[in-house]
Amino acid sequence: MDSILDWLAYLSREHRGKLIGVSLGFIFGLITVIFGIGKAIFIALCLFVGYYIGCRVDHGQSLQDLWQRITRRHW
Numbered sequence: 019m020d021s022i023l024d025w026l027a028y029l030s031r032e033h034r035g036k037l038i039g040v041s042l043g044f045i046f047g048l049i050t051v052i053f054g055i056g057k058a059i060f061i062a063l064c065l066f067v068g069y070y071i072g073c074r075v076d077h078g079q080s081l082q083d084l085w086q087r088i089t090r091r092h093w
Contacts, residue, residue: 029037050058074084 046058046062049061053061071081071084075081
């Protein structure tokens with residue numbers, strides 16, 4: 019059991035990006051098999067938008083400022 023936990027700790031330390039990428043790919047593939055490609059892409063798009071909004075809020079931008087920036091007209 020220790021060797022598995024040590025291996026997982028090693029992976030999370032040394033190969034975090036690869037581990038996250040593989041995990042996200044697996045989850046996307048599973049969602050695609052269960053719901054179909056159209057719904058899987060929609061779910062991925064919603065996750066991306068949620069992540070983007072969350073990053074902006076974490077960096078101190080209010081949702082109102084973000085909304086005004088998105089809906090601002092460029093004439």
